[in-house]
Amino acid sequence: MTDPERLETIMSRYEGVAADLIPVLQDIQDDCNYLPKDALKIVAGRLNVPLTQVYSVATFYKGFSLEPRGVHHVQVCRGTTCHLHGGTRLQEGVIRRLGIEPGQTTPDGQFSLEQVKCVGKCGAAPVLAVGEDYFGEVGVDGVTKILRTYRKPK
Amino acid sequence: MSKIEFPLVTRNLGAIDPESLEAYAAVGGYASLKRALTEMTSEAVLEAVDKSGLRGRGGGGFPTGRKWRFCREAPGEQKFIICNGSEGDPGAFLDRAVMEGDPHAIVEGMALGAYAIGAGQGFIYVGHEYPLAATRLRQAITAAREQGFLGEKILGTPFSFDIQVRRGAGAYVCGEETALINFIQGNIGEPRNRPPYPPQKGLWGQPTIINNVETWANVPVIINKGAEWFAAIGTKDSKGTKVFSVAGRVKKPGIVEVPMGTPLRQVIFDLGGGIKKDREFKAVITSGPGGGVLPKQFLDIPVEFESFQAAGGNLGSGSMVVMDDGCCMVDVARYFLEFSHEESCGKCTPCREGTKQLLKILTEITKGNGTEEDLGLMEELCATMAAASLCGLGQSAVNPVLSTLKYFREEYEAHVREKKCPALVCRPLLKYTVDPETCTGCLACLRECQVGAITGDVEEPQEIDQELCVKCGMCHAVCKFDAVKVES
Ligand SMILES: Cc1cc2nc3c(=O)[nH]c(=O)nc-3n(C[C@H](O)[C@H](O)[C@H](O)COP(=O)(O)O)c2cc1C
Numbered sequence: 001m002t003d004p005e006r007l008e009t010i011m012s013r014y015e016g017v018a019a020d021l022i023p024v025l026q027d028i029q030d031d032c033n034y035l036p037k038d039a040l041k042i043v044a045g046r047l048n049v050p051l052t053q054v055y056s057v058a059t060f061y062k063g064f065s066l067e068p069r070g071v072h073h074v075q076v077c078r079g080t081t082c083h084l085h086g087g088t089r090l091q092e093g094v095i096r097r098l099g100i101e102p103g104q105t106t107p108d109g110q111f112s113l114e115q116v117k118c119v120g121k122c123g124a125a126p127v128l129a130v131g132e133d134y135f136g137e138v139g140v141d142g143v144t145k146i147l148r149t150y151r152k153p154k
Numbered sequence: 155m156s157k158i159e160f161p162l163v164t165r166n167l168g169a170i171d172p173e174s175l176e177a178y179a180a181v182g183g184y185a186s187l188k189r190a191l192t193e194m195t196s197e198a199v200l201e202a203v204d205k206s207g208l209r210g211r212g213g214g215g216f217p218t219g220r221k222w223r224f225c226r227e228a229p230g231e232q233k234f235i236i237c238n239g240s241e242g243d244p245g246a247f248l249d250r251a252v253m254e255g256d257p258h259a260i261v262e263g264m265a266l267g268a269y270a271i272g273a274g275q276g277f278i279y280v281g282h283e284y285p286l287a288a289t290r291l292r293q294a295i296t297a298a299r300e301q302g303f304l305g306e307k308i309l310g311t312p313f314s315f316d317i318q319v320r321r322g323a324g325a326y327v328c329g330e331e332t333a334l335i336n337f338i339q340g341n342i343g344e345p346r347n348r349p350p351y352p353p354q355k356g357l358w359g360q361p362t363i364i365n366n367v368e369t370w371a372n373v374p375v376i377i378n379k380g381a382e383w384f385a386a387i388g389t390k391d392s393k394g395t396k397v398f399s400v401a402g403r404v405k406k407p408g409i410v411e412v413p414m415g416t417p418l419r420q421v422i423f424d425l426g427g428g429i430k431k432d433r434e435f436k437a438v439i440t441s442g443p444g445g446g447v448l449p450k451q452f453l454d455i456p457v458e459f460e461s462f463q464a465a466g467g468n469l470g471s472g473s474m475v476v477m478d479d480g481c482c483m484v485d486v487a488r489y490f491l492e493f494s495h496e497e498s499c500g501k502c503t504p505c506r507e508g509t510k511q512l513l514k515i516l517t518e519i520t521k522g523n524g525t526e527e528d529l530g531l532m533e534e535l536c537a538t539m540a541a542a543s544l545c546g547l548g549q550s551a552v553n554p555v556l557s558t559l560k561y562f563r564e565e566y567e568a569h570v571r572e573k574k575c576p577a578l579v580c581r582p583l584l585k586y587t588v589d590p591e592t593c594t595g596c597l598a599c600l601r602e603c604q605v606g607a608i609t610g611d612v613e614e615p616q617e618i619d620q621e622l623c624v625k626c627g628m629c630h631a632v633c634k635f636d637a638v639k640v641e642s
Pocket residue numbers: 209210211212213214215216238239240241242243326327328329330331332364365366367369545546547
């Protein structure tokens with residue numbers, strides 16, 4: 001469920017025309033970490049855009065997620081240089097340790113995983129990011145240590 | 155800085171505070187805009203860009219002045235300009251560096267362009283992965299507005315122009331100009347047939363020019379130094395400089411800017427520092443998923459549009475990813491096809507199905523299931539895709555395949571005939587063993603093995619069960635003693 005007040009704050013930044021659809025959805029995604037269904041309905045009404053159009057946009061772009069993302073969003077770089085420096089193996093190592101595939105969130109809601117293209121830190125390939133923190137030259141055996149620092153202590 | 159370098163577009167990177175308009179103004183920033191608005195007609199600005207010989211840095215190399223003139227002369231109620239900061243190539247990071255490091259140069263370039271063609275509104279499209287670039291550009295726009303460089307009646311003249319930043323939502327195809335227009339209009343990023351080209355019918359059906367970040371950042375320099383000065387740099391048909399992001403197996407990855415015409419070798423070996431661990435240079439892939447590979451016989455070609463095109467490469471996005479003898483060309487082609495297949499918007503059949511089939515064939519080859527006929531089949535498929543795809547994504551997705559087939563055919567043949575991967579990359583074709591002499595029995599590999607293929611006691615040499623081994627290479631990656639051997 002979306003907090004109506006926060007949705008109002010977002011809507012108030014825009015004129016309320018069809019071209020605002022993507023920026024509005026981006027703000028909601030940033031605010032909630034995903035696009036809640038009820039919010040999509042409200043947005044469709046307010047921007048006067050068919051709900052089908054809202055869904056087609058929300059599912060076309062990888063930056064949107066219809067499911068809540070994890071507290072820590074893990075990104076594995078799949079750029080060209082990282083690929084040449086063992087990016088595939090790194091990704092497999094992360095998948096195995098988190099137990100989820102790219103696009104999914106762990107059942108406890110702590111981690112979600114995404115593969116991204118070059119994050120511009122090719123000099124340190126292969127690169128892994130957790131939230132805003134970047135880690136370079138990550139070996140498969142380094143993944144556990146990195147993830148451990150983000151896990152909530154029980 | 156090395157003598158080969160010639161920083162025009164990158165002149166302010168790291169040298170000024172990108173969050174300060176004053177810092178940009180202190181190094182001559184906005185002087186071009188002031189001069190243009192007070193001393194030059196809009197036609198004179200267009201003329202200067204035209205005469206400078208500037209060509210688009212976003213891929214096609216289309217003459218910028220010509221594009222602007224089409225737009226200026228096209229009938230329309232209003233006109234728009236767009237800065238393309240998508241930078242979707244997964245090996246490029248030069249546009250990002252400019253957007254983050256010198257955002258005012260882009261704002262000033264766009265204001266000059268808007269003046270030249272008579273546009274009132276501009277948009278900057280920033281790739282999804284670049285939140286900092288979007289923030290910096292927004293700050294720059296706000297500051298420029300406060301100082302009267304954007305908004306109503308700029309610097310007290312009748313010219314009004316403003317810019318909005320649009321953050322991408324994660325789709326490579328949105329770098330294509332007609333898909334980008336759809337994005338800004340709030341739709342899914344599907345390209346459409348051209349003509350009509352955006353300078354005739356662009357945003358909301360109005361005349362629109364779209365230029366790349368680097369193209370825009372060149373504009374204030376041209377107005378400041380003059381068209382002749384600019385045209386004196388570079389080669390006959392490629393004027394000015396080119397920025398590259400050099401990465402891959404080089405010692406000094408980073409961003410470099412050289413005059414057009416500089417030998418490719420200097421970019422890779424002098425500026426890029428040469429190959430890591432002094433291994434052998436194998437090829438450089440330029441322009442990523444839409445580009446081609448250039449093997450070592452092309453190291454002495456000049457960097458410019460024509461010579462790259464003739465060699466089967468593409469100056470395009472300005473990315474250079476350097477590969478050494480440990481990189482497999484079949485794997486590289488497969489990697490790019492996987493990218494193009496995932497990013498294909500699915501609207502046209504040649505691209506949607508073509509990338510799928512190419513990826514399937516390449517994957518089978520890397521598994522040792524390919525045949526010689528597959529190579530010919532891929533060439534046929536590529537020809538169809540190049541001719542029949544709706545947009546540049548499908549048309550150019552074939553380049554990594556065609557160029558590797560052309561220059562590294564023997565590597566494909568080793569995969570299909572002998573079922574070997576000479577570079578030791580394609581997993582199913584590899585064999586991992588433990589050298590009992592060097593193995594210390596530390597069990598690092600045993601712990602990492604997913605399938606329980608490794609057995610052995612502590613402090614005893616380990617053994618890999620070839621039946622169980624899935625060749626993931628994890629054991630090789632974690633062995634600190636180099637005891638895991640790999641062969642093909
Ligand atoms: C699939 C595809 C992706 C593209 N990506 C980009 C990009 O990331 N950045 C860019 O400037 N141009 C990109 N282009 C080229 C644009 O369509 C357009 O030609 C360019 O922005 C024009 O600017 P220029 O004249 O300054 O080069 C892409 C084209 C295609 C077909």
